[in-house]
Amino acid sequence: MRQFLTKEAYDSILRAVLEGKKIERGIANQVASGMKDWALSLGATHYTHWFQPLTGGTAEKHDSFFEPISGGAMEKFDGSQLVQQEPDASSFPNGGIRNTFEARGYTAWDPTSPAFVYGTTLCIPTIFISYTGDSLDYKTPLLRALQMVDRAATEVAQYFDRNTSKVTATLGWEQEYFLIDKALSDTRPDIGLTGRTLLGHIAAKGQQLDDHYFGSIPNRAISFMKDLEKECMLLGIPVKTRHNEVAPNQFELAPIFEEASLAVDHNSLIMDIMGKIALKHDLRVLLHEKPFANINGSGKHNNWSLATNTGVNLLAPGSTPKKNLRFLTFFVNTIKAVNDYEEILRASIASAGNDHRLGVNEAPPAIISVFIGEQLTRVLDHLEGVTTGKLSPEEKTELKLNIVGKIPTLILDNTDRNRTSPFAFTGNKFELRAVGSNTNCSSPMTVLNTIVAKQLKEFKKEVDGLIKKKDLKKDEAIFNVLREYIKASKKIRFEGDGYSKKWEEEAEKRGLSNKKTTPEALKANISKKTISLFEEMGVLNETEIKARHEVSLESYIMKIQIEGRVLADLSLNHVISSAVSYQNTLIKNVTGLKEIFASRYKELASDQVVLIESISGHIKEINKNVREMVGERKKANAIENLEAKADSYCFKVKPYFDIIRYHCDKLETMVDDNLWGLTKYRELLFTR
Numbered sequence: 216m217r218q219f220l221t222k223e224a225y226d227s228i229l230r231a232v233l234e235g236k237k238i239e240r241g242i243a244n245q246v247a248s249g250m251k252d253w254a255l256s257l258g259a260t261h262y263t264h265w266f267q268p269l270t271g272g273t274a275e276k277h278d279s280f281f282e283p284i285s286g287g288a289m290e291k292f293d294g295s296q297l298v299q300q301e302p303d304a305s306s307f308p309n310g311g312i313r314n315t316f317e318a319r320g321y322t323a324w325d326p327t328s329p330a331f332v333y334g335t336t337l338c339i340p341t342i343f344i345s346y347t348g349d350s351l352d353y354k355t356p357l358l359r360a361l362q363m364v365d366r367a368a369t370e371v372a373q374y375f376d377r378n379t380s381k382v383t384a385t386l387g388w389e390q391e392y393f394l395i396d397k398a399l400s401d402t403r404p405d406i407g408l409t410g411r412t413l414l415g416h417i418a419a420k421g422q423q424l425d426d427h428y429f430g431s432i433p434n435r436a437i438s439f440m441k442d443l444e445k446e447c448m449l450l451g452i453p454v455k456t457r458h459n460e461v462a463p464n465q466f467e468l469a470p471i472f473e474e475a476s477l478a479v480d481h482n483s484l485i486m487d488i489m490g491k492i493a494l495k496h497d498l499r500v501l502l503h504e505k506p507f508a509n510i511n512g513s514g515k516h517n518n519w520s521l522a523t524n525t526g527v528n529l530l531a532p533g534s535t536p537k538k539n540l541r542f543l544t545f546f547v548n549t550i551k552a553v554n555d556y557e558e559i560l561r562a563s564i565a566s567a568g569n570d571h572r573l574g575v576n577e578a579p580p581a582i583i584s585v586f587i588g589e590q591l592t593r594v595l596d597h598l599e600g601v602t603t604g605k606l607s608p609e610e611k612t613e614l615k616l617n618i619v620g621k622i623p624t625l626i627l628d629n630t631d632r633n634r635t636s637p638f639a640f641t642g643n644k645f646e647l648r649a650v651g652s653n654t655n656c657s658s659p660m661t662v663l664n665t666i667v668a669k670q671l672k673e674f675k676k677e678v679d680g681l682i683k684k685k686d687l688k689k690d691e692a693i694f695n696v697l698r699e700y701i702k703a704s705k706k707i708r709f710e711g712d713g714y715s716k717k718w719e720e721e722a723e724k725r726g727l728s729n730k731k732t733t734p735e736a737l738k739a740n741i742s743k744k745t746i747s748l749f750e751e752m753g754v755l756n757e758t759e760i761k762a763r764h765e766v767s768l769e770s771y772i773m774k775i776q777i778e779g780r781v782l783a784d785l786s787l788n789h790v791i792s793s794a795v796s797y798q799n800t801l802i803k804n805v806t807g808l809k810e811i812f813a814s815r816y817k818e819l820a821s822d823q824v825v826l827i828e829s830i831s832g833h834i835k836e837i838n839k840n841v842r843e844m845v846g847e848r849k850k851a852n853a854i855e856n857l858e859a860k861a862d863s864y865c866f867k868v869k870p871y872f873d874i875i876r877y878h879c880d881k882l883e884t885m886v887d888d889n890l891w892g893l894t895k896y897r898e899l900l901f902t903r
């Protein structure tokens with residue numbers, strides 16, 4: 216920017232990024248001109264506003280810089296093209312906010328996220344809003360939430376350091392994915408159309424030997440990764456870690472954490488370019504949460520913290536009691552926020568794909584809980600006993616020296632990482648582990664930052680109140696409020712095995728939600744409590760919330776509908792036809808045996824006859840269940856109300872998937888491998 220912008224334009228961008236200041240139109244012209252020169256120097260011919268509509272992916276519409284002028288042409292890009300565009304975007308999901316006939320949504324430049332050149336296109340990160348100002352994308356509410364958490368956290372951080380003037384949320388995501396040979400993947404219509412396998416008998420070898428996890432990375436995978444990393448470096452995405460994951464052909468990629476909205480952009484971008492780069496290596500990337508049954512699915516841990524402009528990680532313990540009290544303040548407030556709003560945190564990661572993971576003993580359960588480790592549990596237990604009101608000098612000294620002061624050394628020993636916890640404290644950050652691999656991180660990040668902002672705002676009010684009305688010292692007031700928060704948020708804390716049946720029972724007693732399916736989980740999004748939270752924090756208004764709810768339900772319905780159709784197609788046109796072919800071979804064999812061996816044939820052909828009958832039995836079951844599934848689908852499609860329709864797809868249509876699959880997978884074990892048209896798990900998962 217320094218090289219291509221005037222000093223004035225450069226400063227103006229920095230002020231926009233750091234202080235949220237507006238950029239004047241005149242300056243925007245200067246920025247556009249500099250941006251164009253920069254992009255042209257990298258070989259760009261086109262530009263696009265790049266945004267994240269509610270489809271979950273990214274969207275772009277390229278325009279060339281080319282502009283005819285009398286007698287010739289020139290390359291043009293000015294402030295108005297930079298700042299705002301009106302894509303004819305009537306086909307993006309909008310949940311009824313923007314009627315199609317008034318198809319006017321527009322994209323607006325987000326100067327906080329750097330523009331980038333991909334291929335020959337200058338991409339300008341933007342937000343996407345309707346002409347009424349309602350958000351139609353993932354980015355807008357996230358930016359609002361980040362602004363709220365900045366404001367609330369800065370005020371609280373000032374209790375400890377007056378120099379704090381800005382707090383940014385940080386996010387480090389860990390992206391899991393599968394890499395499958397492209398040609399093999401293309402032979403599977405289910406992978407092509409739904410991103411996952413709807414059929415397939417488990418391979419003799421799966422992940423039971425644990426030989427893939429952290430094993431040596433296969434050659435093709437490593438050459439893909441190198442290519443991808445090179446591209447990431449060119450785009451400014453600070454990728455750092457790569458390794459094999461638990462399941463065969465499953466891998467993980469993680470960057471160094473960044474400011475949350477930039478990290479979200481980078482994750483969306485990377486999910487897009489991974490697919491493109493994989494094709495160059497004749498590979499297909501699967502980002503679905505559960506591409507294969509019976510082996511692990513993929514998630515995307517969201518590591519989250521808060522950092523100040525003075526370089527302090529607010530969730531990292533420090534070297535003095537004062538710094539540790541600051542740590543405890545943000546730590547306890549985060550726990551309290553999750554305690555009070557666990558249901559919307561759960562809803563923020565709900566999707567048809569993620570339903571296969573949550574609560575299936577490989578990912579965290581559908582119950583949200585917080586893990587903090589034994590040592591910090593002891594600290595909080597102690598703080599629960601702090602005296603109400605004023606503290607004696609002895610108590611203060613005891614707290615400072617023996618409790619708060621000892622935290623950093625305690626955490627160093629805090630090695631017991633509980634992999635079954637959906638929201639775990641890992642030394643200097645919280646890690647939300649229940650996010651699906653295909654989820655746009657904006658959703659959980661919007662919720663997490665909003666609830667923490669709301670909580671910190673309340674905290675500030677309560678502490679100030681105690682200082683004023685009860686004449687308490689600042690740290691006394693803080694201890695007093697924290698004590699109450701620790702007591703009030705006990706139910707969300709859980710250190711045990713999140714996979715156990717006992718935890719489900721215990722969680723129910725504690726009143727925690729346990730929503731195993733998307734339609735059930737999404738209901739929390741439109742509760743009175745949620746609406747008033749988002750409205751109070753200025754993150755989403757009621758119209759936006761309801762529109763998003765509709766979009767989520769529709770997306771769920773469509774996904775299950777498509778899966779149902781593909782499953783019917785596969786089982787009727789692939790599985791049954793293979794099975795019938797093989798059955799005919801068997802019949803020919805039996806009649807042949809009868810011809811040759813006359814009376815002895817019964818003994819010789821008995822196994823074949825059993826197999827013929829058994830194949831018929833499975834074919835019958837498949838046909839019957841597909842018929843019933845289609846019937847349920849028709850009934851579901853006739854339902855107007857979206858919630859009822861989603862319920863119907865979830866509880867009436869989807870249960871047939873497992874039944875149909877069972878019979879298809881049985882046939883796979885019986886039918887001649889030469890006649891089986893579908894590529895098998897062992898080929899998909901072990902071709903490298």
Ligand code: ADP
Nearest residue numbers: 385386387388469470471472518519520528644
């Ligand atoms: P794991 O053991 O779960 O793989 P790592 O220590 O490798 O965890 O870190 C995982 C991610 O956490 C990385 O992307 C890293 O950049 C990120 N991370 C580390 N510190 C922070 C922080 N303060 N805020 C947000 N993310 C962080």
Ligand code: MG
Nearest residue numbers: 389516518646
């Ligand atoms: Mg992790």
